Amino acid sequence: MRRFRRLITAIVLLVSVYSQAQVQPCIDVRADRKNNAAGQGVYDFNNKWTPGTTLKVSFMNGNDWQKEKVKQYALQWSRYANVKFEFMAQGPGDIRVSFDKQGSYSYIGTDAKNRKAAEETMNLGWIVEDKTEAQLKSVILHEFGHTLGLLHEHMNPMSNIKWNKDVVYAWYMQYQGWDKEMVDRQVFDRYSVTMTNKSYDPKSIMHYPIPANFTTDGYKVGENYDLSENDKKLITELYPFNKIASEENRTTRWSKLQDFTIEYNATENGQLGMRIKQDFIIYNAQNSKCILAVYFYNADDGKALLDKNGIQASADGKVAAYTTFTPAYQNAQYDKLTLFVPYDELELGSGNFRLKCYVALFDPGLKLITSSGYQYFTFSQGISSKEVKLSVKFDETMRQIAIEPVFTVENAKGLNCHAVAYFYDEKGVPLKDNNNLYTTRDGTVSSTVDFKPGYNVALFNNSQADFKIYLPYKELHLPKGFYKLQYKVVLFDDKWNKIVSSPLYSFTFNQD
């Protein structure tokens, strides 16, 4: 009993510390981070529930007031996501909420399935009466965001938050009892760029508050109490509602689309690809040969993937796949009608792509019966990197330029890769080398550094064990004077195939 009371005291203390400092470090309990994504914000595509799912939510303890708060606010997500929450009087549900553990946390998306039925998948330690209504709403929305697969927005690689690391370490160590590694993992770590759509949303409900003294430039993020516009947009992209065919396109046949799933890395006839599986009910189509088709688009520019080889194409030359089916009854239920799409038929080169697809049903006269919302996914082929950002520093002591490249490289774990910096004058003409020290084969000035990614998705952001590319001032081979110069960095794989190039950046240089 005494131990129990001490625990309660500890929780209350913790809670009051959080509200004072306005930091609520909800712990990310994901086992590992996978590489797949879409939409705005950060999320784990592979941990997503099937759109249209009803998640059963049970409570493992808690009073009526706490349970009512959860019901009241969790349902907000269902307005924007094609996912329903059904609150059970008795468990165990798919989502099991406890209130009696320390802190607030949730398993990410379908990771909840890996928990034993007797274990909670979410703890809401901060649903206590001395919180404001806005704070209660904030924490419930945030944890249910995790339940839908969303991740921490402050760990978005595009956030570019300049952490004052010593202050942040000290704060979490003192008030949270975290060690350095835990702070790294929960605060400083960055997700893969491919788990975002390259934009960062400081208004997201999934963002930790950041007091100004946590950053070196005074950047701060207040407590977010509501779903941001981007949160709403993202969750709709992840859990799309089915579109209804417009009035004139409706036939007497109609269909209700249900679960839509994609199975990646499936093999058929020796080809690697994906299986698209669609559940649906179709009405008034007995003995009619209907078509289920899927269409593919680039999610960044919205353009259809174009077919070049005449295989797996629609009549107008887009990448598509279809199968036919003939319902045996007036009202027929189809479970997982499956389409196989070989990756080769996406006809994408090496690289990392954000794609989206939708399915459509047609009657025998090719009249549209219905179509689905978009499903987003990423597709990587070969070693890839999306972009390289650069900054340059002048090391006056060593009399050299230090370039710091920031990038994520994928599928290059353990390979000896190369980063080469090239230097140009104001007009873009390569600077000429004359002593063969820092040079390319064609005799222009360059500097090369080798690097070996430690992970399949490896981030180099010059805050960790990263590298710089150095060039001694004298190796620019410039006479005394003031120059406007340009440079870029190109990454190469172990066989010197180009992975990605940065744009040209400019800098000024004084040769004295």
Ligand SMILES: [Zn+2]
């Ligand atoms: Zn969280």
